[in-house]
Amino acid sequence: MKALSSAQLKKMAKLAATARDNAYCPYSNHPVGAAILTEGGKIFAGSNVEVAHYKGVCAEASAISAMCSAGGRKIKAVVVVGPTMKYLCTPCGDCRQRIREFAEDGAIVYSMWKDGSLGEAHAFADLLPHSFGPENVSEVAAAPKKNHQKKKKK
Numbered sequence: 001m002k003a004l005s006s007a008q009l010k011k012m013a014k015l016a017a018t019a020r021d022n023a024y025c026p027y028s029n030h031p032v033g034a035a036i037l038t039e040g041g042k043i044f045a046g047s048n049v050e051v052a053h054y055k056g057v058c059a060e061a062s063a064i065s066a067m068c069s070a071g072g073r074k075i076k077a078v079v080v081v082g083p084t085m086k087y088l089c090t091p092c093g094d095c096r097q098r099i100r101e102f103a104e105d106g107a108i109v110y111s112m113w114k115d116g117s118l119g120e121a122h123a124f125a126d127l128l129p130h131s132f133g134p135e136n137v138s139e140v141a142a143a144p145k146k147n148h149q150k151k152k153k154k
């Protein structure tokens with residue numbers, strides 16, 4: 001896809017920053033917000049949510065859950081806003097795989113500074129080269145499930 005317009009990027013950065021400001025991260029104190037643009041032009045935001053046993057979810061995963069819950073399945077762009085002006089947040093490895101599940105060809109990931117200004121923009125394919133995705137398992141999934149059936153008890 002082509003890059004977002006500056007107005008679109010600003011709008012998404014604002015939604016991501018609002019989500020970041022609502023993040024629940026008492027253990028890391030590292031609030032992050034994300035906003036996802038879908039193929040239908042809808043935007044879904046999310047923040048990181050931590051829990052006491054340390055298995056929280058990232059902002060990107062929260063936004064993807066919101067998108068899926070509303071029926072969205074294609075990601076055109078992701079905007080991530082972190083908490084500092086020193087280090088940019090790019091999606092973690094787990095989130096890159098989650099984004100991969102739904103990313104359209106040419107999807108772009110924008111990493112924004114704390115104040116919402118643009119830090120870096122990356123083609124998603126550059127963030128997860130040689131990736132593994134749904135097409136890698138579609139042939140197996142379509143095949144008879146002899147390897148997935150439970151063995152009959154004798």
Ligand SMILES: [Zn+2]
Pocket residue numbers: 058059060061091092093094095096
């Ligand atoms: Zn993550």
